[in-house]
Amino acid sequence: MTKRFVMAFDEGTTSARAVIFDRQGQVVSVGQQEIRQIYPQPGWVEHDPVEIWTKQLAVAREAIRKAGISPSDLAAIGITCQRETTVIWDRATGEPIYNAVVWQDRRTAGLCDSLTARGLAPYVAENTGLVIDAYFSGSKVQWLLGNIPGARERAERGELAFGTIDTWLIWNLTGGRAHVTDYTNASRTMLFNIRTLTWDERMLEALSVPTALLPEVRNSSEVYGVTDRALFDVEIPVAAAVGDQQGALFGQACFSKGMAKCTFGTAAALMMNTGDQPIVPDRGLISTIAVGVDNKVQYAIEGVLFITGAAVQWLRDELQIIKSSSEAAVTTPDTNGVYFVPAFIGLSAPLWDPYARGAIVGLTRGANRSHIIRATLEATSYQIRDVVEAMQAVAGIDVEGLKVDGGACVNDFLMQFTSDILGAPVLRPRVVESTARGAAFLAGIATGVWSGREELADAFELERRFEPAMDRGKADTLYRGWSRAVERSRDWVERCS
Ligand SMILES: Nc1ncnc2c1ncn2[C@@H]1O[C@H](COP(=O)(O)OP(=O)(O)O)[C@@H](O)[C@H]1O
Numbered sequence: 001m002t003k004r005f006v007m008a009f010d011e012g013t014t015s016a017r018a019v020i021f022d023r024q025g026q027v028v029s030v031g032q033q034e035i036r037q038i039y040p041q042p043g044w045v046e047h048d049p050v051e052i053w054t055k056q057l058a059v060a061r062e063a064i065r066k067a068g069i070s071p072s073d074l075a076a077i078g079i080t081c082q083r084e085t086t087v088i089w090d091r092a093t094g095e096p097i098y099n100a101v102v103w104q105d106r107r108t109a110g111l112c113d114s115l116t117a118r119g120l121a122p123y124v125a126e127n128t129g130l131v132i133d134a135y136f137s138g139s140k141v142q143w144l145l146g147n148i149p150g151a152r153e154r155a156e157r158g159e160l161a162f163g164t165i166d167t168w169l170i171w172n173l174t175g176g177r178a179h180v181t182d183y184t185n186a187s188r189t190m191l192f193n194i195r196t197l198t199w200d201e202r203m204l205e206a207l208s209v210p211t212a213l214l215p216e217v218r219n220s221s222e223v224y225g226v227t228d229r230a231l232f233d234v235e236i237p238v239a240a241a242v243g244d245q246q247g248a249l250f251g252q253a254c255f256s257k258g259m260a261k262c263t264f265g266t267a268a269a270l271m272m273n274t275g276d277q278p279i280v281p282d283r284g285l286i287s288t289i290a291v292g293v294d295n296k297v298q299y300a301i302e303g304v305l306f307i308t309g310a311a312v313q314w315l316r317d318e319l320q321i322i323k324s325s326s327e328a329a330v331t332t333p334d335t336n337g338v339y340f341v342p343a344f345i346g347l348s349a350p351l352w353d354p355y356a357r358g359a360i361v362g363l364t365r366g367a368n369r370s371h372i373i374r375a376t377l378e379a380t381s382y383q384i385r386d387v388v389e390a391m392q393a394v395a396g397i398d399v400e401g402l403k404v405d406g407g408a409c410v411n412d413f414l415m416q417f418t419s420d421i422l423g424a425p426v427l428r429p430r431v432v433e434s435t436a437r438g439a440a441f442l443a444g445i446a447t448g449v450w451s452g453r454e455e456l457a458d459a460f461e462l463e464r465r466f467e468p469a470m471d472r473g474k475a476d477t478l479y480r481g482w483s484r485a486v487e488r489s490r491d492w493v494e495r496c497s
Pocket residue numbers: 011012013014015264265266267308309310311312313325326327328406407408409410411414
């Protein structure tokens with residue numbers, strides 16, 4: 001084996017990153033650029049797909065340069081990305097017909113209400129594993145076809161292609177030769193049947209989505225094509241696609257039933273491998289595909305939290321009370337009774353209230369900037385407890401130690417407070433780039449760099465273990481306060497008709 005490195009593209013909500021790994025699974029170099037967030041109207045969130053592609057390519061070249069290697073040293077590229085975000089483009093020109101509609105976007109809440117009113121929720125839960133919500137791609141596709149002039153007719157004539165970000169990047173990497181997605185990303189569209197592993201006819205009909213628009217659904221670990229020669233001067237196999245939360249599950253070596261992790265990024269997701277059978281979702285958790293290899297899938301149960309790191313960004317960008325996310329440090333022993341419910345785009349798991357909005361409650365004359373910063377971080381820990389309690393009820397599994405990763409898990413206070421509120425240890429690995437590592441592992445398995453999961457089973461190396469230090473009574477009292485604050489944020493915006 002002469003090719004010694006694997007590159008992962010990690011296209012998150014806030015940045016495009018490329019990470020090069022060596023055969024030991026260690027990070028060799030990273031390239032990173034922020035992605036512009038576009039807010040055309042309240043509740044709408046878009047990205048420019050061309051910016052995503054050009055920045056992703058730029059950071060890949062940067063990572064290669066920093067590693068001091070040549071593109072021909074790369075055995076493969078694996079793609080992991082923000083999930084659900086929806087792009088539609090012209091197959092002939094490769095031009096997007098509109099911006100990418102981001103997972104956070106709420107413009108289709110009304111369309112989702114009408115699906116619910118038609119009694120589709122039990123079918124959606126049983127067959128797609130999801131709850132009906134604007135978060136998933138299906139209603140975003142319906143909106144694009146209904147609102148961009150001529151799009152529906154062009155889609156029906158087979159002139160357009162739909163994809164989540166993995167599909168968009170693979171299309172561009174292969175010079176338009178591969179129009180594919182993988183099982184994990186497909187399972188976030190609300191159009192894919194996670195039991196039959198095919199696009200779901202009834203959902204396509206309910207959302208008026210023509211099949212001519214859809215990518216082919218493939219394994220998460222498989223060569224889909226090679227990079228266009230114009231990009232790196234050599235042809236590099238594009239050999240993995242995986243949703244970012246699922247990528248982290250794989251990168252943390254959670255290969256067997258019952259193994260769980262929590263990723264702290266823009267969003268957070270607590271995900272547990274449920275083996276070869278999907279659990280019918282309950283208590284606001286969703287069932288999703290964890291990974292697909294050799295046409296066999298493993299499932300996971302997931303509690304997704306829409307706004308975690310994004311609330312820290314809000315302190316930085318909108319409130320401007322910190323200059324960078326790393327300044328979200330805690331300098332006060334408590335929040336002085338302040339709770340911050342960051343329901344900017346409604347509440348996700350376990351309550352799924354699209355009409356909730358953000359709230360800061362418990363303010364008194366003594367409340368200050370430090371209390372609000374602390375309350376912002378604490379909100380993530382409380383939301384994780386919401387999900388852990390739901391997961392224990394649904395799957396009957398106690399979280400004995402939570403493996404963590406993602407950009408915000410470098411924050412020691414956040415890790416300690418999470419451990420305190422859960423009453424369980426929090427385990428931080430040495431390589432917190434689990435998302436990218438998962439994509440690299442999957443691409444490396446497809447191209448023979450690694451023989452399979454067995455070889456990677458010991459990939460989790462502990463950096464620090466945070467033990468619960470708070471009195472349980474105090475933790476429970478604080479958590480009850482959180483639950484009351486959440487009630488205040490609910491059912492705030494008026495329902496769309
Ligand atoms: N020290 C920190 N404390 C708290 N939050 C942080 C810290 N550093 C980064 N973050 C948050 O982590 C998120 C970035 O994590 P990352 O995993 O790169 O996100 P994504 O993949 O969603 O783009 C941002 O929302 C940022 O605000």
